Amino acid sequence: MSVTATRPRLTRFPHGITAIDTDYHRPRFDASHLIVDQGRAAYVDTGTSHSVPSLLAALDEFRLDREAVDYVLLTHVHLDHAGGAGELMRHLPNAVCVVHPRGARHMVDPGKLIAGTKAVYGEAMFNQLYGEIPPIPAERVRESQDGMTLTLGERHLTLLHTPGHAKHHYCIFDDRPHAVFTGDTFGVSYRELDTDQGEFILPTTTPVHFDPEAMHASIDRIMGLEPNACFLTHYSRVTDLDRHAETLHAEIDAFVAIAREHQQSDNRVDEIEAALIDHQAERLARHGISEPEQKAGDILGMDLKLDAQGLDVWLTQQEKAASR
Template sequence: MSPVRPRLTQFPHGITAIDTDYHRPRFDASHLIVDEGRAAFVDTGTTHSVPALLAALAEMGLDRKSVDYVLLTHVHLDHAGGAGELMKYLPNAICIVHPRGARHMVDPAKLIAGTKAVYGEAAFQEMYGEIPLIPAERVRESKDGMVLRLGDRRLTLFHTPGHAKHHYCIFDDRPQAVFTGDTFGVSYRELDTDQGEFILPTTTPVHFDPQAYHQSVDRIMSFEPNACFLTHYSRVTDLDRLAEDLHREIDAFVAIARAHQGAEDRVSTIEQALIRHQAERMAAHGIKSPEETTRRVLDMDLQLDAQGLDVWLSQQEKQQA
């Protein structure tokens, strides 16, 4: 691996966000938690991200043997694609995965095939690279409510379906914060204004479940956290308002999907409606050039959100048939 200089954002209580260089700067973060000389990664980015994660350890003066856990909030490849490669360099680490996702880390063939079917071989390699398996003895399934010790702090893992059935979040008792993967939505720092942070849910295929999503947001808030650390992108703190926004937007996404259920090109029609909706929200949030900003910052998100809503509509149609 050629030397890299990782882009790090350090927070109190031994938490560091590492930019994984996926898609664009400040789009996708891995978080490193350090306590009493012991460390854990939360999400990994892709295989291409691994040099930055290892460089972060070196820059912070941490031995690779000090990493006890690689915590994968879920197995979507922008969160877990780099786990197999990263584990090669962390001799003491155990990878903690939701029971529904663990098999995909031990044998990623189905995960790889499904992703290639969506993006094609060339785009897959460019975005994700090779995805090595993780030996089964180094994978441990999460249990709802399980507690891990990291140094002198407690990490509580709790299952949070809605975005994905194979999703969990992590409550860290030291900063009283939750690492939320995608369950607390996405919030990019370039969308922050004097009105605060801007947030929206993510309905990526294929497990979007609005009722479960609402319940999982409420469960995150039941811990009364001071902050949430999102994979897309890192720390947000105005949590009461953001939780209200997420609940409202989950319902708005469902309404948009249902309003265009009979459209001939349903995915494209839903995507365009989502773009218009988010541009209106951005204008109200004080963001300049809201439509251009929506397309520039949320292009990948809204494409995937539209696809996920289409899958959800198809599931609803089958249930009603």
């Protein structure tokens, strides 16, 4: 894949942290975060292979050579987070890709990821969304260990396994800003939904590993670090974390209740999706968003469709467990 020069959309934060818009689906939907310290760099999540020109252009903005990147840190291997890792690693001669043990094999041999995603989207849509996904040589992949610490310049990045959204998920505690890069564990929050009441947040229960008890525990683990901010892949920095954690706990329970309410329906995925949209529209109205029903569909609709599918998988797993 050739890399075409591009001007990336960047949001710069203190302590050497920059959000790079990966151009996945729409602006400010999916972020890769670049961390720079003492001339050394790391990416947290990559977007897709189509995102790689923007990620490399961000290095140029900081006058960093590609040899300066030490790590590509993948919070988990869902393709909006890790689809670009193989292509990106081709351009970073010194980087190591750090991935959860459950996901590492999919970076070395992405065939199952590709086949599974094509089965959902079809080949044409897959190519449009994700492009080529080359494998990463096994010797350049390092499996995360819960609690392991990496050094980047003069800062320390501690990796914490945080299941709930996915079994192959970890978060990264950065000791310099005292902040956590949370992938999808601390939910999603889109900047279009910020109001004078602050940021709007909701959990993500997308297929196929949603586990409400594990998600509750992972949120508590993040908050136990007493971070100043969380950097979400969707989309970047949020603060007011006590409020957000309380909201996420309540919303996980609400999502589960909605799923159970429609458990016996013959068309439960669609009914769960419709109920989630209505629920979020009510929340958006209370949050001061105009036209909340439209915004729930336009901004959150794709997420809520996937959330409904994830809740359906979770219900099926609960039913199988109950029948044993």
